[in-house]
Amino acid sequence: MPKPASRAHRIVGLFLAACLLFNYPLLAVFNVSGTVWGVPILYAYLFTAWGIAILLAALVVDGRE
């Protein structure tokens, strides 16, 4: 059975994914007018993406090996 990726590799992967989330061009995709439940889309996107990144960090970095 192939060995699962090491924690270090997963952390780097998460870091790169997070860099992508908070960068052009993904930001530009959500940089539009309009609201989600009354909250501007960009604002909602940033905090949602941020929350997901934090959740993944908790699982990947602080989770069990």
Add this chain to the structure above:
Amino acid sequence: MLQGWFIVLTSFAYIGLLFFIAWYADRRAQAGRSLIANPWVYSLSLAVYATAWTFYGSVGRAATDGVGFLPIYIGPTLLLLLGWFVLRKMIRIARLQRTTSLADFISSRYGKSALLGGLVTVIAVIGILPYISLQLKAVSTSFQILLQYPEIVMPPKAGTAQVMQDTAFYVALFMALFSIAFGTRQLDAAERHEGMVAAIAFESIVKLVAFLAVGIYVAFWMYDGLGDIFSRAAGRPDLDVLLAPLGGAAGSYASWVWFTVLSMLAFVFLPRQFQVAVIEATDERHLKRAAWLFPLYVLAINLFVLPIAFGGLLRFPEGGVDADTFVLTLPMSQHAEALALLVFVGGLSAATGMVIVETVALSTMVCNDLVMPLLLRVKAFRLGEQRDLSLLLLDIRRAAIVAILMGGYFYYLLAGEAYALVSIGLISFAAVAQFAPAAIGGLYWKGGTRQGALAGLAAGFAVWTWTLLIPAFVRSDWISRELLERGPWGLEFLKPTQLFGLAGLDPITHALIWSAIFNAGAYVLVSLSSRQSASEHAQATLYVDVFTQMGEPGTQWRGAASASALQALVGRFLGPARAAELFTAYAHARGVQRIDELEGDRELVRFAELQLAGTIGAASARTMVATVAQEEPLGLEEVMTILDEASQLIAYSHRLEEKQLALEVATAELQAANERLKELDRLKDDFISTVTHELRTPLTSIRAFSEILHDNPDLDPAERQRFLGLVIKESERLTRLINQVLDLAKLESGHADWRSEDLDMREVVGEAVSATSALFRSKGVRIQASLAPAPPVRGDRDRLMQVLLNLLSNAVKFSTPGTGRVEVRLSGDGSFVRVEVEDNGVGIGPEHQAVIFEKFRQVGDTLTEKPAGTGLGLAICRRIIAHLGGRLWVESEPGRGSVFAFTLPVAAEDARAAD
């Protein structure tokens, strides 16, 4: 409840609570039950990152830029993901090197260079002054606004009040006192401040609670939820642009990216962040929890920034209220007095937390890396002769704290009104980002040199000063505006805000791009073109390979000093009592009872240096130790040792090569052996199939005749007798065959029993001839023996007899009855005895001469002719002779008879006698 005296009382009660927490944490630490040694406190202490800038300034920035404030908080989130690699390495190094500050960390990496430490300190102090002024401004502004309650009036501009009546001045003064009380109560070799960290963690909770309280109040009491605020804002054209603002009001995507990178660097290299994240770290595993807990904290404290900003803009549409104060003025406008007071305390805790840690970190740097190296070098101060310097160290730090806060105050007077809070903070961020190339390069690149680090830092700092600090002075009218518009001396390409014509960027991004290019460029280029000293190289290896190295680090001192001199030296900085304690513990660890029994070897010198490094920094510690431990020049013996080590390495690698060669040879041999085994295996299979074939032939005869006898009971008696004779003959043949196969197997496997005795071949041959004479007679073959005397041979008589009988019976078998004649000859010389058996029979063709000695090979067509023997006799003979050290062969021509001959070596003693 918002009278001046009540606010001041609340503030002091709050500070008193902080002192109590610090005192309690210190007591717990002394009892060995640290309060801060857990990941939650570590993560909360990192939140010293969120200062008054976050608390008040984020809203101010959001009110003009929308989401433009967020990169400052997303950066640390990203960095902490990498914290497990970068920060952990720093923590490990700092612990091993007893690092006391960022300046110490960088100067240690480059050979404990005092010059580099000093430069880092200068940059840090100058760079941080704006940031400290920001805290003073925030606290004094919030205090003055709160004093005006129930009116909402903006305070007078900085610099308009007399210094003695200026709130900011008193805030600076009190903060200096707090910092002194928190950070410089005692001098510890470990340079850790458990009490301070505990208080900071508590402050982080207070400011988060206060900010969330305002946020929830504004969003859900003043307005009807987030949707309500945003939809109202959307109705106002001037606010609508803030709702999807990237590329517009919040600046370009480039600014966004650069601010993210900037905050990542600042999160590590702000002196206070380095202090809590690296120096005060108790366990590097806490980074795992911090990786998500700190980002979660920052997310929470930013959640209501935009609602508060829009709420404020909606509530104060006429624009008379500074957006930086919305957090405070919104509750005030609703007459929520308690909430307003809570906000003030929250802002106070954000500001005091930052100021305390920042000034403690900076004062340590100023003391260890700027003042002490200077004092120690200037002989006039005669510092080397004073007995107890520990009080002096504390005083230097206290003075440094006061000086830094006063510096912050004057920067506030000078430039405080020209910028919003956030812009002031970003200038400091850009300053500390200059440490990144030297520090991060030093962590991962062994080639970075001291000159490179100096050049990079100097270049980066110069660009920062030119592009950010000078424009700040210009804005406060201390320098003519002409500089910004026309450049110095009319040189347009040197304009501070558009250096080399780079326009269209915000000032921070502009400064960052140029300083990054100059800083990193100079660092790499100068490093590549300069050489490291030995100690630099040693430290570089210790830093870069910290995870792969074993054992204690620290540059090796070649040299020694007496234990008492070293103890006196450490005592001067740590106090004699503490020094005695440390040295006694060290002596016990080395297995001696008293300090003066300690050997003043290099281990002890290194121990003393490490103790000092924890107090006065690595560079100063090295200087001080050098005053008592004179470093010996590299002696011949040591050079020989180094050479010896090198030659050992070379010898070792030679041995490795040899071993490899030997392995290759062994592999080839094994392969050959394997081939041989396969061949033998094949031969064995052949042998078995041949044997079974040979066994089947007589068995078939026996069975055939037996069946005839069985099925014909009335057979003619003569015929019956003939058949029975055949059965007996074939049985005998079968028995003989089996015996010979067993005999051959025994010989081949080496399990045969051999006797060894001296034999007279004349006698043996004679006996063989007489034993076969009856056979010869019955066949009508004549035998003649001519046996010359021969020296004795060693061998097995029975086996030799077997050989002779076999050869003789063969000779009979292939001779013609009547005319057949066999001659046996024996001859011998000094070393060999030779026996020949000659017949005049059919002879053997040359093509058969080689194969007759193989198993089951007989001359003639075995399919048509009845075999005359088993086909094993000669094979057995040849093996016996070979075992006795001789040789058996045949000389023959078809039709002219053949000669079978063998030689045997003469017994050893007789061979010698013959010589």
